[in-house]
Amino acid sequence: MNYFPWLTTVVILPIVGGSLIFLFPHKGNKVIKWYTICICLIDLLITSYVFCYHFELDDPLIQLTENYKWINFFDFYWSFGIDGLSLGPILLTGFITTLATLAAQPVTRESKLFYFLMLAMYSGQIGTFSSQDILLFFIMWEFELIPVYLLLSMWGGKKRLYSATKFILYTAGSSVFLLLGILGMSFYSSNEPTLNFESLTNQSYPVALEIIFYIGFLIAFAVKSPIIPLHTWLPDTHGEAHYSTCMLLAGILLKMGAYGLVRINMEFLSRAHSIFSPWLILLGSIQIIYAASTSLGQRNLKKRIAYSSVSHMGFLLLGIGSISDTGLNGAILQIISHGFIGAALFFLAGTSYDRLRLLYLDEMGGMAIPMPKIFTVFTILSMASLALPGMSGFVAELIVLLGIITSQKYLLITKILITFVTAIGMILTPIYSLSMLRQMFYGYKLFNTPNSYFFDSGPRELFISISILIPVISIGIYPDFIFSFSADKVEAILSNFL
Amino acid sequence: MTILRFFCPFFILFFTPIASVQAFTGTYGINYGRIANNIPSPDEVVTLLRAAKIRNVRIYDADHSVLKAFSGTGLEIVVGLPNGQLQDMSSNPDHALNWVKENVQSFLPDTRIRGIAVGNEVLGGTDYSLWGVLLGAVKNIYNATKKLHLDQLVQISTANSFAVFAVSYPPSSGKFDNNVNQYMKPLLEFFQQIGSPFCLNAYPFLAYAGDPEHIDINYALFEPTKGIYDPMYHLHYDNMLDAQIDAAYSALEDAGFDKMEVIVTETGWASNGDQSEAGANATNARTYNYNLRKRLAKRKGTPHRPKNVVKAYIFALFNENEKPGHSSEKNYGLFKADGSISYDIGFHGLNAGHSSLLSLKNINTQGLSQSYMMVFFLSSLIPLIFWS
Numbered sequence: 084m085n086y087f088p089w090l091t092t093v094v095i096l097p098i099v100g101g102s103l104i105f106l107f108p109h110k111g112n113k114v115i116k117w118y119t120i121c122i123c124l125i126d127l128l129i130t131s132y133v134f135c136y137h138f139e140l141d142d143p144l145i146q147l148t149e150n151y152k153w154i155n156f157f158d159f160y161w162s163f164g165i166d167g168l169s170l171g172p173i174l175l176t177g178f179i180t181t182l183a184t185l186a187a188q189p190v191t192r193e194s195k196l197f198y199f200l201m202l203a204m205y206s207g208q209i210g211t212f213s214s215q216d217i218l219l220f221f222i223m224w225e226f227e228l229i230p231v232y233l234l235l236s237m238w239g240g241k242k243r244l245y246s247a248t249k250f251i252l253y254t255a256g257s258s259v260f261l262l263l264g265i266l267g268m269s270f271y272s273s274n275e276p277t278l279n280f281e282s283l284t285n286q287s288y289p290v291a292l293e294i295i296f297y298i299g300f301l302i303a304f305a306v307k308s309p310i311i312p313l314h315t316w317l318p319d320t321h322g323e324a325h326y327s328t329c330m331l332l333a334g335i336l337l338k339m340g341a342y343g344l345v346r347i348n349m350e351f352l353s354r355a356h357s358i359f360s361p362w363l364i365l366l367g368s369i370q371i372i373y374a375a376s377t378s379l380g381q382r383n384l385k386k387r388i389a390y391s392s393v394s395h396m397g398f399l400l401l402g403i404g405s406i407s408d409t410g411l412n413g414a415i416l417q418i419i420s421h422g423f424i425g426a427a428l429f430f431l432a433g434t435s436y437d438r439l440r441l442l443y444l445d446e447m448g449g450m451a452i453p454m455p456k457i458f459t460v461f462t463i464l465s466m467a468s469l470a471l472p473g474m475s476g477f478v479a480e481l482i483v484l485l486g487i488i489t490s491q492k493y494l495l496i497t498k499i500l501i502t503f504v505t506a507i508g509m510i511l512t513p514i515y516s517l518s519m520l521r522q523m524f525y526g527y528k529l530f531n532t533p534n535s536y537f538f539d540s541g542p543r544e545l546f547i548s549i550s551i552l553i554p555v556i557s558i559g560i561y562p563d564f565i566f567s568f569s570a571d572k573v574e575a576i577l578s579n580f581l
Numbered sequence: 582m583t584i585l586r587f588f589c590p591f592f593i594l595f596f597t598p599i600a601s602v603q604a605f606t607g608t609y610g611i612n613y614g615r616i617a618n619n620i621p622s623p624d625e626v627v628t629l630l631r632a633a634k635i636r637n638v639r640i641y642d643a644d645h646s647v648l649k650a651f652s653g654t655g656l657e658i659v660v661g662l663p664n665g666q667l668q669d670m671s672s673n674p675d676h677a678l679n680w681v682k683e684n685v686q687s688f689l690p691d692t693r694i695r696g697i698a699v700g701n702e703v704l705g706g707t708d709y710s711l712w713g714v715l716l717g718a719v720k721n722i723y724n725a726t727k728k729l730h731l732d733q734l735v736q737i738s739t740a741n742s743f744a745v746f747a748v749s750y751p752p753s754s755g756k757f758d759n760n761v762n763q764y765m766k767p768l769l770e771f772f773q774q775i776g777s778p779f780c781l782n783a784y785p786f787l788a789y790a791g792d793p794e795h796i797d798i799n800y801a802l803f804e805p806t807k808g809i810y811d812p813m814y815h816l817h818y819d820n821m822l823d824a825q826i827d828a829a830y831s832a833l834e835d836a837g838f839d840k841m842e843v844i845v846t847e848t849g850w851a852s853n854g855d856q857s858e859a860g861a862n863a864t865n866a867r868t869y870n871y872n873l874r875k876r877l878a879k880r881k882g883t884p885h886r887p888k889n890v891v892k893a894y895i896f897a898l899f900n901e902n903e904k905p906g907h908s909s910e911k912n913y914g915l916f917k918a919d920g921s922i923s924y925d926i927g928f929h930g931l932n933a934g935h936s937s938l939l940s941l942k943n944i945n946t947q948g949l950s951q952s953y954m955m956v957f958f959l960s961s962l963i964p965l966i967f968w969s
Contacts, residue, residue, distance in 0.1 A: 142875050142878075143875070144874065282634045282655075287606050575879050575880050
């Protein structure tokens with residue numbers, strides 16, 4: 084057993100390091116940027132070290148546990164711990180945040196505050212995935228809304244205030260349901276609140292009450308994931324946010340909703356999940372088609388990619404609703420996979436905007452010739468998004484579908500219908516993805532336009548793109564690496580449904 | 582139409598069948614034995630159990646101070662009817678009714694009493710007079726709970742030792758002892774009627790201590806081992822507890838009770854013992870109890886019954902200094918008599934609950950200072966570099 088508070092260290096380090104930024108003298112943005120990158124790298128390295136040397140993959144128990152009494156009056160603990168479910172998202176958080184910080188080089192206005200908010204968000208996200216106390220989970224969940232709101236409202240596009248307001252209304256509003264569910268579960272069986280995840284896992288409720296809790300949590304997580312019809316804040320947010328913020332949103336923030344669905348709705352409220360899972364599957368398949376169709380109609384490049392994200396979240400719903408070993412492992416893989424691919428696409432959209440200053444696809448064209456490197460990388464990562472075999476997206480979607488087909492819970496006709504509907508969505512993905520490439524890169528529309536910004540990717544941008552491409556291809560070729568994280572935990576969760 | 586579809590889950594609610602009475606939440610429980618003069622008070626035990634996040638507790642009597650302390654805590658408790666009272670309960674239904682009123686009904690619903698264990702290791706035990714009265718006592722206690730409308734809430738059971746089996750190796754050969762069988766069969770028929778499980782006290786430690794030359798200790802401790810192969814079932818066993826549980830399932834099938842669930846009501850490993858008791862040391866006790874905890878957290882069944890999730894109560898909560906018999910009997914506790922941990926399997930003792938990062942004394946005693954200073958120094962170095 085290891086006694087050093089590793090998780091507290093990796094949660095506190097970014098925000099403490101970020102606070103020190105304000106002590107810096109005005110020596111220019113470069114110092115602040117590299118300082119932030121170093122903080123991110125150190126945190127990522129500490130995380131990797133701890134997970135390599137102090138974490139047992141075959142152990143479904145919570146590990147690296149820390150319990151410090153925070154508020155004695157009602158038994159509230161600073162309680163951290165991780166298992167196979169939270170391992171992947173935490174590593175993903177470290178990886179994407181580091182790259183997003185590197186991607187944020189063009190930000191020059193109020194850069195101290197900008198980088199501080201990036202680090203604060205880092206802390207909030209790892210705190211959410213590490214938390215083993217449901218009230219602490221809520222606090223971390225709320226905490227990371229603040230940096231996103233500020234990042235959006237201060238460094239966004241023309242309609243940034245509208246988008247920021249919409250974001251905070253949706254996400255803070257849905258948190259009310261999260262809090263209601265938390266209070267209900269905590270006070271159900273005892274005169275004192277039972278807040279610890281491990282105690283709540285072994286709680287049992289009347290079915291009616293379980294359903295009510297389930298709906299409360301589902302609304303909160305549905306907004307965050309997002310799940311239709313509670314998704315409309317996301318395209319607006321992505322449409323206006325700086326692309327480094329988009330990387331954090333697509334790569335990490337959305338994963339908190341899926342994480343919550345598995346951790347709380349599936350693990351704590353298993354009977355209600357059995358009742359609701361057919362609806363989740365129906366909703367997931369509708370979402371895949373609806374979002375893909377909507378994406379096809381978007382003129383704004385970032386909104387098109389945003390709806391692509393919404394479409395991919397539908398696969399998560401299928402995996403979570405399948406209640407099968409294969410499906411749930413596929414859903415967890417999809418969390419990781421889409422984190423990489425979504426972040427990469429928003430980064431590439433941002434680098435394109437840096438040059439063209441255009442976001443509407445019908446105004447673009449002919450980018451391939453002056454910018455062959457961007458063209459190459461953008462094409463490859465679009466292939467990843469449309470789930471080309473050999474990429475992580477393909478493996479995740481394939482395994483989710485296998486989970487549906489092999490699930491013991493549903494009738495064969497139902498499975499065939501769901502698979503067929505999902506296949507339509509999978510056909511739509513290359514349509515909007517390839518048409519996006521065609522409108523941006525092919526043809527000769529901008530061929531003769533004199534523009535001093537028309538230069539290809541430099542080493543920084545190539546480094547970021549290739550850094551994301553390597554895990555995408557590695558996972559696509561060897562997905563067992565990710566499955567080894569979650570396999571034992573998935574078995575433990577699914578044993579509730581035997 | 583979409584609104585109606587959204588409300589459909591509530592219609593399903595009315596058709597959900599009421600689950601049978603469940604005395605166990607999750608898979609992990611603990612036996613709270615109190616044959617000692619130096620263990621913490623029941624109130625402190627509640628604090629300890631909540632800190633350890635243990636919810637399922639078995640006691641061997643129905644002590645009122647314990648039941649009061651457990652009131653309003655969310656802990657689920659199985660009370661015990663001691664062997665000494667079985668004769669009286671068997672011959673006097675009114676006494677059984679009064680016992681249930683005084684010791685169960687009067688504490689519900691604030692104290693979550695979820696089961697009554699009628700006797701402990703009666704069949705196969707040395708007191709033969711109790712064998713014949715156990716069934717009567719069980720029936721009278723059950724009838725009492727039924728009369729008080731508690732039969733859907735409180736589960737009746739009795740714990741059995743391994744002595745009830747004539748054969749238990751290989752697991753497929755499990756069979757009840759002939760002498761026991763004439764009393765066991767009617768009892769099992771009654772338990773099947775009321776939906777109670779077969780409760781088994783399974784101790785790989787006792788099996789190993791009794792025959793260390795022929796039993797691989799790794800097999801008993803859940804450590805990597807070549808295990809055993811059961812030719813009749815064509816199943817491989819890599820740990821002894823699974824084999825013991827499957828032996829019980831085989832015996833039940835042999836007796837005609839294919840559907841009955843087996844719950845482990847006692848299992849543990851002594852951290853100290855007599856010279857003649859092989860394997861009784863703190864290292865083995867930690868290994869067994871930690872691996873058992875991991876095993877239970879995976880919520881798996883046994884090779885023969887993969888869908889029946891294994892549930893177990895650990896023996897025991899504390900070392901008990903007044904227990905008779907071998908010194909190992911006094912040393913099964915996960916916690917010492919003062920409430921601190923006997924060995925570390927992830928639980929916190931009573932005193933450790935107040936530790937804090939702000940307490941430098943604890944940091945030093947836990948050996949944190951060196952690695953913590955390293956990280957702190959590294960973090961401080963960075964702003965200093967950029968400041969200059």
